[in-house]
Amino acid sequence: MEHYVIKGGTPLSGEVPIAGAKNAALAILAAAIMADEPVTIENVPDVSDIRAIVGAVEEIGAAVSHPDRHTYVINGAGIRNEPVDTEAVRKIRGSYYLIGALLGKYKQATVALPGGCNIGLRPIDQHIKGFRALGATVRVAPPGLVEAKAENLVGSHIYMDVVSVGATINIIMAACLAKGNTIIENAAKEPHVVDLANFLNSMGARIRGAGTDVIRIRGVEHLHGTEYSIIPDQIEAGTFMYAAAATRGDVTITNVIPKHLECLTAKLIEAGCEVTESDDSVRVVASKRLTHTNVKTLPYPGFPTDMQPQISVLLGLAKGTSIVTESIFENRFKYVDELVKMGAQMRVEGNTAIIEGVERYTGANLRAPDLRAGAALVIAALSAQGYSEVYDIHYIERGYEDFPEKMRRLGACIAKVDSAEEERKAVNSFNLKVVNG
Ligand code: EPZ
Numbered sequence: 001m002e003h004y005v006i007k008g009g010t011p012l013s014g015e016v017p018i019a020g021a022k023n024a025a026l027a028i029l030a031a032a033i034m035a036d037e038p039v040t041i042e043n044v045p046d047v048s049d050i051r052a053i054v055g056a057v058e059e060i061g062a063a064v065s066h067p068d069r070h071t072y073v074i075n076g077a078g079i080r081n082e083p084v085d086t087e088a089v090r091k092i093r094g095s096y097y098l099i100g101a102l103l104g105k106y107k108q109a110t111v112a113l114p115g116g117c118n119i120g121l122r123p124i125d126q127h128i129k130g131f132r133a134l135g136a137t138v139r140v141a142p143p144g145l146v147e148a149k150a151e152n153l154v155g156s157h158i159y160m161d162v163v164s165v166g167a168t169i170n171i172i173m174a175a176c177l178a179k180g181n182t183i184i185e186n187a188a189k190e191p192h193v194v195d196l197a198n199f200l201n202s203m204g205a206r207i208r209g210a211g212t213d214v215i216r217i218r219g220v221e222h223l224h225g226t227e228y229s230i231i232p233d234q235i236e237a238g239t240f241m242y243a244a245a246a247t248r249g250d251v252t253i254t255n256v257i258p259k260h261l262e263c264l265t266a267k268l269i270e271a272g273c274e275v276t277e278s279d280d281s282v283r284v285v286a287s288k289r290l291t292h293t294n295v296k297t298l299p300y301p302g303f304p305t306d307m308q309p310q311i312s313v314l315l316g317l318a319k320g321t322s323i324v325t326e327s328i329f330e331n332r333f334k335y336v337d338e339l340v341k342m343g344a345q346m347r348v349e350g351n352t353a354i355i356e357g358v359e360r361y362t363g364a365n366l367r368a369p370d371l372r373a374g375a376a377l378v379i380a381a382l383s384a385q386g387y388s389e390v391y392d393i394h395y396i397e398r399g400y401e402d403f404p405e406k407m408r409r410l411g412a413c414i415a416k417v418d419s420a421e422e423e424r425k426a427v428n429s430f431n432l433k434v435v436n437g
Contacts, residue, residue: 001418002394003389003393004389004390004404004414004417005387005414005417005423005426005427006363006378006413007363007386007414007431008363008381008382008385008386008388008413010247010411010412011247011250012251012410012412013249013410015253015254016251016252016254016406016409016410017255018240018253018254018255019043019045019046020042020044020045020070020230020231020232020233021045021191021192021230021231022045022047022398023094023192024191024192024196025041025044025050025230026093026094027094027196028041028196028228028230029041029044029050029057030053030057030094030095030097030100030101031101031199031203033057033098033105034104034177034203035076036075036076036077036222037225038074038225039074039226039228040073040225041071041072041073041074041229041230042070042228042229043230043232044070044071044230045070045236045399045401047398047400048398049092049399052088053088053094053097054072056084056086056088056089056095057076057098059088060080060098061080062075062078063077063078076105079102079105079106081106081109085145086112090114092114093114093122093166094114095112096113096166097173098111099111099127099146099148100131100171100174101173103131103136103148103153103174104173104178105177107150107151107152107153109147110145111145111146112144112146113140113144124146126161126164127170129161129167130158130160130174130184131148131171133157133158134155134156134182135150136153136174137149154179155175155182156178156182157182157185158183158185159185159186160185160186161186163299164188165190165192165193168188168215169193172193172197172210172217173196175217175219176205176206176207176220177219177220180219181217181218182216182217182219183214183216183217184214184215185213187209187210187212187213187215189299189300190299191211191234191300194210195231198228199226202228203223203224204220204223204224206218206220231260232260234257234260234261234264235304235306235307236399236400236401237256237260237261237282238261238306238307238310239307239310239372239375239376239379240406241253241261241264242268242314243379243382243407244284244285244286245271245273245286245290246286246313246380247286247383247412248286248287248289248383249286249410249411250284250285252281253281254281255281256280257280258279258281258282263301263304264307265282271292271293271314272286272288272289272290272291272318274286289317290314290315290318290357291319292320292355292357294323294325295311295325296324296325297325297327298328299328305326305327306372309375309376310372310375311324312324312336312353312376313376313377313379314379316346316355316358316380317358317360317361317383319357320356321354321355321356322354323352323354324353326352326353332373335368335369335377336353338377338380339377341364342361342362342381342384342388343361344380345357360383361383361384362385362386363384363385363386364388365388365389366380366381366391367391367392368391368393369392370395371398372399374390374395374396375396375400378390378407382412382414389423404416413430413433415429415430
């Protein structure tokens with residue numbers, strides 16, 4: 001079975017470029033079908049969730065070309081508005097964006113209920129509330145198909161009961177082709193909400209206020225083709241920042257928007273790292289053992305839930321007791337049992353992890369329970385003494401492009417292997433590397 005083999009203990013050093021934001025790209029690739037002209041999208045990360053959403057838009061009749069690894073050209077002119085229910089669609093969370101896109105464009109959408117990482121209940125009641133407020137009738141029909149249709153979509157005033165990235169984006173998509181004005185209050189402010197709004201505006205939509213908690217949309221008749229480049233991935237950047245800190249390394253993370261990383265940077269500085277920002281890069285230097293701190297996940301600009309496992313790994317190595325509170329998803333501590341196998345002293349009480357820092361982790365056989373927790377376990381293994389194996393890496397590949405390759409370029413001993421023979425060769429090469437320096 002494919003897995004990573006890792007020899008820990010090498011401080012990461014060097015430069016690593018960050019790919020386009022997966023969660024922005026999922027929304028933007030779905031929104032691209034709303035035009036009947038070619039839409040060129042650049043800086044799309046090459047990860048399996050993206051291949052799944054592209055497969056889904058192709059299956060419903062969009063013409064898709066892929067001129068280079070990070071660019072897609074999508075033309076939604078040939079869409080057949082049939083029920084969208086394929087394995088790919090059910091696998092990923094982002095396929096729910098096809099509901100907003102199809103409902104906006106055709107006033108009708110039937111899409112299988114979304115999948116995604118098992119990190120909590122993940123209801124879609126706020127999406128449905130928003131579509132209904134715009135005049136759609138929505139029902140969830142067996143076998144798990146969301147059916148939404150409207151004679152006319154009409155702008156409305158919508159208050160979101162919880163701050164939801166997915167619901168905010170879905171409502172924006174439907175509302176930008178509704179008649180009249182829509183106001184979304186208590187909207188999500190994440191960078192990818194802003195990126196989606198900028199993308200739709202470049203197609204002729206009229207959306208203002210994205211990035212604040214009140215978004216105003218004036219409906220337009222139709223959207224046209226565009227060329228657009230996706231923002232850098234805040235979470236991939238944060239993952240490398242925290243990997244640098246956990247291995248006591250010195251890494252410059254390039255092609256980032258430092259503003260999107262502010263709370264991640266603040267926590268690193270609080271824990272004793274040096275972080276220097278420039279226009280489009282951040283350098284993280286961790287020359288000594290970090291100290292404890294407390295973290296609570298919150299909607300942007302708060303600490304992202306998608307970085308909670310990574311900071312817990314870091315705090316597991318810091319001096320003193322840290323408290324990490326997860327307030328977004330109720331099932332996001334599944335990695336703790338794996339870290340305990342490595343010698344971490346952590347326990348979970350409700351939505352809180354209580355972490356007593358240890359000097360070091362020791363290598364172990366690990367299973368990635370989901371995407372971000374998988375990346376966090378890789379960080380733990382890179383900082384540990386000895387060898388680790390990380391299984392279920394398909395989760396990690398959902399959202400990180402060339403993860404082991406990028407780590408290797410920073411000096412890490414990590415390889416993706418699929419047999420005992422490949423593993424033996426990888427371990428030999430790690431040992432040679434240590435001997436030769
Ligand atoms: C998005 O999920 C991301 N996924 C997640 O990224 C990320 O963790 C999350 O936002 C929070 O930032 C994609 O963009 C594809 P939400 P989403 O709606 O949209 C509750 C990753 O690792 N809620 O903002 O599903 C919900 O249960 C992933 O890349 C409702 O109650 O998250 C949660 O408690 C995993 N009703 C909170 O709101 C709803 O209708 C925030 O969820 C919708 C959400």
